[in-house]
Amino acid sequence: MELDFINHGPASYDAFENQFSNLTEKVFNHLGIKENYIVDVIIVDNKSIQEINRDYRKNDKPTDVISFAFFDDENETISSDIPLSLGQIVISYEKAEEQAKEFGHSVNREMSFLFVHGMLHLLGYDHMKKNDEIVMFQLQDEILGGHKMEKNELVTKAIEARELSYSPYSKFKVGAAVLTTDGKVFLGANIENSAYPLCMCAERNALYNAYMHGVKKGDIAALALAADTEGPCAPCGACRQVMSELMPKSAPIFMANLKGLVQETSIDELLPFAFSEDDLK
Numbered sequence: 584m585e586l587d588f589i590n591h592g593p594a595s596y597d598a599f600e601n602q603f604s605n606l607t608e609k610v611f612n613h614l615g616i617k618e619n620y621i622v623d624v625i626i627v628d629n630k631s632i633q634e635i636n637r638d639y640r641k642n643d644k645p646t647d648v649i650s651f652a653f654f655d656d657e658n659e660t661i662s663s664d665i666p667l668s669l670g671q672i673v674i675s676y677e678k679a680e681e682q683a684k685e686f687g688h689s690v691n692r693e694m695s696f697l698f699v700h701g702m703l704h705l706l707g708y709d710h711m712k713k714n715d716e717i718v719m720f721q722l723q724d725e726i727l728g729g730h731k732m733e734k735n736e737l738v739t740k741a742i743e744a745r746e747l748s749y750s751p752y753s754k755f756k757v758g759a760a761v762l763t764t765d766g767k768v769f770l771g772a773n774i775e776n777s778a779y780p781l782c783m784c785a786e787r788n789a790l791y792n793a794y795m796h797g798v799k800k801g802d803i804a805a806l807a808l809a810a811d812t813e814g815p816c817a818p819c820g821a822c823r824q825v826m827s828e829l830m831p832k833s834a835p836i837f838m839a840n841l842k843g844l845v846q847e848t849s850i851d852e853l854l855p856f857a858f859s860e861d862d863l864k
């Protein structure tokens with residue numbers, strides 16, 4: 584598998600070459616494709632994709648992704664040593680940025696989604712009919728969901744994060760771990776101060792850590808926290824308020840202790856009637 588990557592967008596989008604390469608490998612592995620293909624991917628702006636959309640699809644509007652399949656003869660025998668061109672994927676980075684904002688997740692997530700979507704089109708998947716759409720979207724979820732982390736694995740990360748705690752006053756170490764939909768984990772631990780009110784909790788540090796790495800609300804899949812407590816370690820009121828704003832309501836929260844106790848809860852359960860931006864209107 585080879586990826587031919589051209590970036591006409593901002594220089595920061597060069598980083599997607601690596602990411603798309605990894606995603607291509609994931610798609611091929613997932614579908615059990617052994618043939619050696621070349622995939623062309625080109626990142627453009629809204630103006631360019633609008634021209635392509637108008638010329639090839641009679642649709643004079645910018646769109647997010649367009650795929651051109653070059654090779655669609657299923658009966659042709661393929662020699663594995665000469666890579667065949669599978670086709671070209673054109674992605675508008677401006678559209679990706681707009682949609683990331685709209686869906687409340689990172690540009691990274693949106694670009695990955697658009698690439699995998701375009702790739703599946705090249706491989707013959709479609710979403711014109713409902714049944715085909717179910718198959719294609721399920722595949723996208725499986726590929727982009729990546730390594731679905733087990734609840735216990737995330738709790739283990741939270742327990743490990745306790746080692747980063749700075750808690751000379753309370754000696755109460757708390758660890759937290761935020762899991763993103765693409766399988767990344769961001770850690771946090773409680774950091775104390777001799778001026779006591781300045782102490783910061785593990786859960787907020789983990790969430791802020793994730794956000795500092797470009798994670799957005801819609802990217803968060805779960806949060807775990809752990810401490811050496813009798814029952815499952817519960818987040819404080821301040822952290823509940825922050826969680827209610829920075830995490831999607833659907834993301835589970837795992838409260839754990841060191842003895843293997845894990846209780847799953849949710850924002851709604853932890854903080855009904857949370858203060859939100861709606862209250863400021």
Ligand SMILES: [Zn+2]
Nearest residue numbers: 784818819822
């Ligand atoms: Zn807290």
